[in-house]
């Protein structure tokens with residue numbers, strides 16, 4: 001007999017809710033002519049960190065959305081580990097951000113669209129902490145479209 005796992009269904013719904021928050025962050029980047037990538041960190045149903053890409057404004061190649069969000073969440077918690085937290089990010093984290101995620105020991109990483117060129121999974125998933133679970137493809141189309149239209153407009 002097949003049955004619905006309501007806990008999983010609930011997760012899927014809340015994943016979309018929080019990914020929309022990450023998309024809001026991505027729009028903030030877009031408004032500043034930054035590559036539109038956004039992130040939020042959630043713990044116990046509460047957003048404890050937000051970030052969007054600021055590499056141009058800060059002249060800092062490390063100012064990725066995830067890095068901003070990790071720092072904000074650690075400040076909120078008052079500790080460096082994010083063990084009971086989920087990172088929502090619109091685009092697959094790069095190798096640098098996956099490495100930072102490792103150090104935070106974050107419980108879950110949920111991303112929208114893959115980054116075929118710079119995404120961490122291009123070199124394998126061992127970059128993340130062994131306890132970190134990964135979900136991808138949440139609001140994938142919206143997340144990908146935001147970035148691809150940004151680059152289309154740049155070229156145009």
Ligand SMILES: [Zn+2]
Nearest residue numbers: 064093094097
């Ligand atoms: Zn990154």
